[in-house]
Amino acid sequence: MEWTTNTLGRKIPVDIGGKTCAPFQGAFIDRRKGGPKALSPERTSQAAPLRQKPDKRVADWDDLFDRLDLRDGASISFHHHLRNGDKIVNEVVARLAARGLRDLTIVPTALFPVHDALLPYIREGVVTKIEGSMNGAIGAACSRGEIRRTCVLRSHGGRQRAIQEGDISIDVAFIAAPAADPYGNANGLFGPSACGPLGYAKPDSEYAGKVVVITDNLVPYPCAPWSIHGANVDYVLKVESIGDSSKIVSGTTQLTRSPTQLRIAQLAARFIEATGLMKDGFSFQAGAGGISLAATVFLAERMRRAGVKASFAHGGATSVLVDLLEEGLLGSIVDLQSFDLDAVRSCARNPRHIESDPYASYGPHARGCVANMLDVALMGATEIDIGFNVNVVTHSDGVLLHGIGGHSDACASAGCTIITAPSFRKRIPIIREQVTTLTCPGEVIDVLITERGIAVNPKREDLLWKAKKADLPCKEISQLMREVLTITGTPASPRFTDRPVALIEWRDGSIIDTVWLLEGE
């Protein structure tokens, strides 16, 4: 296999399976040779429908698969709005395996522990490639080389772009829908499996060869609102249940009790206020992790005290954000994913709780996306190096365990990107000389906040100056790393072979890093 090195010094293959790998050149380099790239042609146009109501209903799974006529090597896609309660991914793959299909590529927006059930199909060769996101046991299986072809990891925005620009072709999109009509209009807001927005499936519904809506809550036409347009849908299948509602929204709204997490969250809120980012009409994105949730609560306290209101919050929605919206501290929530039932209800009834999709929120080649309107993004990391490069997919032992999610998109688009993380987890230091896997370049990361101090990227002298003036505990990142290594000791490096098990795509489709097969596997 031939290798090359990208501008970040990471080793990447020249080509994989006959497809050339474009090396990453920079977060904002326009790689489209000869001007704008033509978008993927709209899906093959259909024969003109007969007059009046086309019948999209299929009787059952077998009827559906008979009509779809999938072949070996097909690629099929799924969304992750049903999170750990999803029943559809496993069901579809199991049924295709039973029909004797092999060599499938699956293109999920994310996978959850419930999808560990795919492992036998991966080992048997039914699924031989995953493009999108690999989490938990599936990620670990990928690291051990159990997935036969080289996988691809993309951010939510990168996935949308890849679909739109034809880098991925999806044969069939299977869209689980908590509410749908017989024509295929669908949303995620109502019904026993309500999950909130349904936007992650939108690019798939627009560009996949065939689109199937699967619902356990068939409503009369027209289903409103229609997050997924019936005009894009080929088949509608009614099933008993698309998911386990108790696990669909499983996010915690309990404020963390960990004093270390609370300290990091306090520092983050103080930093945002002290550097003047917290001003009337500002906007932010924070996830639903322990630190992010607490930081949102602390930031809200400061907003209340200072009489400042935010124009919107973006990303995943929680009851914490819903309360702020209803209190009037937030003008809007732009929501890609609801983490609890309060968020689902709010999304269904509050017009200021706006349902978004990956193109609008993160689209790398959109004419500006929601993330571009962000003043602050609070994001996590499994590792960060002294050049502020970030890893969110592998752990320090080299095992792939997480997807990228919206991380790269928010980091590269927001006005100020803050990574919050403990400086070490158990004995594992988070700040490293070099990250094990590089998913987001240091050029778009502005600040690291840990319990042991704040490191500001030297490019952001403006922020550093203001933070120091406010007496925040600022340190150089290499100094912070040395302090942490004194506590933990310097870890050994995992040993890899030179077989790539996954490529990490930057938002623009260039390859920013490679995940390697672990030695001894």
Add this chain to the structure above:
Amino acid sequence: MSELQVFEAGFASKSDCLVRYVPSACPVSITAKSSVAVLFGDAIQCSAQDMLASYGVTTGRLEIEDDGALDFVLRARIEAVLRKAGFVFQSCPSLQKDWAHTSPRRAPSDRDRTRQVRLYVPGDQPHFAINADLFGADVLVFDLEDSVAEERKFEARILVRRLLESEFLFERSELAVRVNALRTECGKADVAEIVAGHPHAILLPKCESAEDVKVLDTLLSLQEQEKGLERGSIHIMPIIETSKGVLAAAEIARASDRNVALCFGYEDFSRDICARPAPVEGAGATQGKSAQIEALLARQMIVLAARSAGIQPLDSVFSDIEDTDGLTESCYLARALGFEGKAVIHPSQIEPVRRAFSPSDEEVERAKAIVAAYENSLKEGRGAVDFDGQMIDAPLVSKARRIIEESARGA
């Protein structure tokens, strides 16, 4: 040493490790399982070998189940099992530096430093101790007494010593250890072990007479000499938590030059005097649970004893960590009685205590005005001045200056 006996220390939980030593006639071997094996497997082996050599162990099996314990924790657990098995430290043979047996040289802490918040940290759980210095407590109290089960006392005192020796973990807080009462063998063993870690202070629980403090003073002097530390560098904070102790408070406070503070222990005191809480809330002339009316006289006696001896009176813990309002009320009560600080059992209690003990904005403004008026009068050569109808005299001015100082420190 029985062939069948297995010696064990530590926990198989996050940031800790479970270590076993199984004696046998076979040449010594190490089996280590770790959740961070890829990154620290070699380091764990190295430390284990180093420890075995330090204790001259040539036979038996050392088993380690690790979930990301820091090196000093791993070594503390290994040290505990080897000493339980009867091995004695010989020398540190390897080039790898072991922090043990090299006492840190901490400068003694300032006798009068602020001790508004002292945070109790259980002495046998490294997970809570590692970041304890970051949360802004004035004093960290590593506890070997009530939060450590009887069968864990031995390994806990070794862990706390190793913790104190890990100087890189601490730079802000004063470091103290609550040992077991000296009437027990355990208490004496605690002191003998802990001095090597050179804590700033020892908290002596169940203190009932001047003699109790004097015994500790003598023990400390002996240990300081043995470890080559400056004599008298370790302070004592007696804890009074019995009726006998309260009645002897004045002598206890004066019993040693090492004394820097006198602490109150409410829970034990309440039990000791057989106080019975009102069966119905609001009944029995108490105002909420923070009033603790049965301990009012005890608190006052402790404040008087401490103040008359020129040391700091420090109040007990407020044990309901969910009840921030109750905590704040109990701080106001303590402040009104003359206490300088409060103990906490969770970092989330630090901020409320700090706030309650710090002077309010109005108090600071008033203090500044008083000092300004006083200085003005000096400049103009006037004698007595009045402020808001109140005569300004020297004690009032020095009280005002203290409020301004405190607020500057809190900011």
